[in-house]
Amino acid sequence: MKLAWWKILSVFIILYVIIVGLLVPLKQGITAVTPSSLNAGTSVDLKIIGYNTKFNSDSKIRVWLKQDDEHALESNKIAVSNETEITASFSIPHDLPFDTKVKDFTLVVDNAIEGTTVLPNAIYITKNDTIKGDFVNAKIENLTKANAITFPFRNILAETIRNTYFHVPLWFAMFALFFTALINSVKFLRTNDLQYEYKAAGYTYTGLIFGILGLITGAIWAKHTWGAYWSWDVKQNMAAISVLIYLAYFVLKNSFEDREKAARLSGVYNIFAFMAMIPLLFVIPRMTDSLHPGNGGNPALGSQDLDKTMRMVFYPAVIGFILLGFWLSEIKFRYEILKAKVLEDLE
Amino acid sequence: MRKLILSTIILISCITNVFCQAPNADFLHSIGKIYVVVAVIAASFIGIILYLVSLDKKLTKLENQIKK
Numbered sequence: 001m002k003l004a005w006w007k008i009l010s011v012f013i014i015l016y017v018i019i020v021g022l023l024v025p026l027k028q029g030i031t032a033v034t035p036s037s038l039n040a041g042t043s044v045d046l047k048i049i050g051y052n053t054k055f056n057s058d059s060k061i062r063v064w065l066k067q068d069d070e071h072a073l074e075s076n077k078i079a080v081s082n083e084t085e086i087t088a089s090f091s092i093p094h095d096l097p098f099d100t101k102v103k104d105f106t107l108v109v110d111n112a113i114e115g116t117t118v119l120p121n122a123i124y125i126t127k128n129d130t131i132k133g134d135f136v137n138a139k140i141e142n143l144t145k146a147n148a149i150t151f152p153f154r155n156i157l158a159e160t161i162r163n164t165y166f167h168v169p170l171w172f173a174m175f176a177l178f179f180t181a182l183i184n185s186v187k188f189l190r191t192n193d194l195q196y197e198y199k200a201a202g203y204t205y206t207g208l209i210f211g212i213l214g215l216i217t218g219a220i221w222a223k224h225t226w227g228a229y230w231s232w233d234v235k236q237n238m239a240a241i242s243v244l245i246y247l248a249y250f251v252l253k254n255s256f257e258d259r260e261k262a263a264r265l266s267g268v269y270n271i272f273a274f275m276a277m278i279p280l281l282f283v284i285p286r287m288t289d290s291l292h293p294g295n296g297g298n299p300a301l302g303s304q305d306l307d308k309t310m311r312m313v314f315y316p317a318v319i320g321f322i323l324l325g326f327w328l329s330e331i332k333f334r335y336e337i338l339k340a341k342v343l344e345d346l347e
Numbered sequence: 348m349r350k351l352i353l354s355t356i357i358l359i360s361c362i363t364n365v366f367c368q369a370p371n372a373d374f375l376h377s378i379g380k381i382y383v384v385v386a387v388i389a390a391s392f393i394g395i396i397l398y399l400v401s402l403d404k405k406l407t408k409l410e411n412q413i414k415k
Contacts, residue, residue, distance in 0.1 A: 018388065026379065051379060158379035163387050170391060206398075213394040217387045224375060224383045328395070331402060339409050346412070 007327050013320030021165040021313050027146070028053040029153030030119040033107055037124040041131060043091040046075075048109065050084045050117070051153065060112040063088040064140050065105040065123065071098050072108075074138035092125060094133030102126050108140060115146025119155070152307050156225050163221050164306070165313050169321035170214040171239070175281075176322045177207030177329060178246070178274055185270040188263065195337065197263040200270055202333025204249055206325050211243040226291055235285040235292040242277040249273055 032049040048063070055061060063075040063086075073096065075088040086109075097103035107122035151161055181203035188196035218236065219229040230236060252269055256262035285292065306314060375382045 022384070159381040160383045162384045166384075166387050166391055209394065209398050213391050216390050216394070220386050220390060221383060224380055324395075328398060335402060335406060335409075339405075342409060342413055 006323050010320050010323030010327060013316050014324060017165050017313055017317040017320055021162050021317070024309065024313075025148075025150055026052050026159060026161070027148075027150040027153045028111075028114055028117055029155065029158075030107060030109065030117055030122070031155065031158075033119065033122045035123075037126065038092065040092050040096050040125055040127045040133065041094040043089065046088045046090060046107075046123070048086050048088060048107070050086075050109075051158065053084050053111070053117070054114050055080045055083050055086050055111065056113065061086065062110045064108040064110075064138060065090060065125075066108055066140065067097050067103055067105055070137060071096070071135075072138050072140050073135070093135040094128060094131040095135045096133065097125050097127055098135070100127075110143050112144050114144070114148075116143045117153075149309055151310055160221060160225060161310075163217070164310065165317040167214060167217045167221055168314070169317040170210050170217065172318045173321040173325040174207045174210040174214060175277075177203045177210065177325045178277065180326070180329075181207065181270055182274045185267040189267045194259075194263060194340075197267060198333045198336045198340070199329075200267065201250075201253065202329040202336060204246060204270065205332055206329035208243065208246050208250075209328075210321075210325055211239070211246065215240060215243060222291075231291060233291045234288050235281075235290050238280040238284055242273075242280045245273045245276055 029051045030048060030053075031051045032047075034047045035044070038044050046063075057080040061078050061080070063078060064072045065075075066072040073090060073092070075090050077089040079087045079089075081087065097105070102124060104121040105123050105125055107119040109117045109119075111117075154161060181200045184196045184200035184203065188194070188200060215236075218239075222231060222233075222236070223229045226233075249266060249269055253262050253266040256265065375386070
């Protein structure tokens with residue numbers, strides 16, 4: 001085995017990613033609020049179900065319904081049923097929501113021992129506009145700051161947010177491998193040295209495997225968050241197309257008897273394939289609406305999708321998977337070079 | 348080599364068994380969908396292992412060719 005420091009590094013990084021990525025807990029969140037809509041001028045008991053929460057009757061819990069920055073209503077009584085369930089009582093004044101008839105309210109829960117949790121669009125309040133109300137704004141202040149190391153809680157994702165460390169780096173690694181293949185193809189076309197052609201093919205092959213794995217892991221993730229294995233999302237489609245373009249690279253390569261000719265043609269095709277992949281993966285998905293984060297106009301990897309704790313796992317994961325990809329492709333092209341040599345000798 | 352293929356097949360069937368026996372995805376959705384993460388990690392691991400198995404096969408073929 002040809003040992004190099006980066007091979008060992010890739011193993012340790014991926015080990016770190018699996019262990020830390022699975023062990024760091026999620027921040028507490030709110031999964032359900034019932035009822036989900038109510039009328040102004042009534043008293044109501046909101047049942048709030050939390051995830052990873054530590055509701056405790058001894059700790060100070062405060063609950064608000066927030067319309068916007070100036071209008072919030074505080075709960076007047078809170079009963080703790082267990083660690084993940086509380087009941088907050090509100091008496092909704094007649095003049096809420098302010099200025100409109102129907103409005104969605106954000107639920108804010110502050111627990112003195114674990115921090116603040118927010119659930120947007122938690123509840124809809126409909127106004128009965130004939131009666132004048134007595135709304136008094138409750139200021140949301142003195143919120144508890146959480147200082148535990150956690151990953152963010154998102155309602156659709158829940159624990160699957162950890163897939164960011166496996167599904168996304170596979171694509172990053174695929175891109176890095178295809179880029180290395182491109183460099184090797186250009187080198188081959190300039191020098192006509194077949195060694196570069198074998199390298200290009202090896203990097204492309206591993207990149208293709210990573211791309212297919214990215215599609216499979218993405219489909220599993222999509223099934224349990226978006227509801228279907230394949231939702232014809234623009235990024236899914238474009239990723240599938242670029243994988244198919246690279247599949248054609250091997251079809252082209254193996255369809256010629258003459259090895260020189262096949263090498264030159266596939267070298268040129270590799271440059272085309274890479275150039276075709278850039279708009280497919282990085283331009284088109286940003287121009288239309290997509291289920292993927294970082295698309296539809298907003299930049300990728302913003303603070304909405306990745307927080308500081310996640311970055312501490314995500315960036316090593318990207319490096320680890322890229323190094324693993326280089327390792328796998330190295331084995332592949334060393335085998336191909338050896339095979340060519342052996343067959344030449346046998347002839 | 349055959350043992351390797353056999354053990355991979357057994358491994359895959361075990362994992363798919365675990366996920367298929369789950370009644371209407373309730374299992375995958377329990378504990379905040381953590382088993383979806385397990386499935387994703389397992390899928391990428393199996394994929395990389397299958398890649399290594401195919402390379403191993405090719406190497407065995409080449410070794411046999413040299414022996415002849």
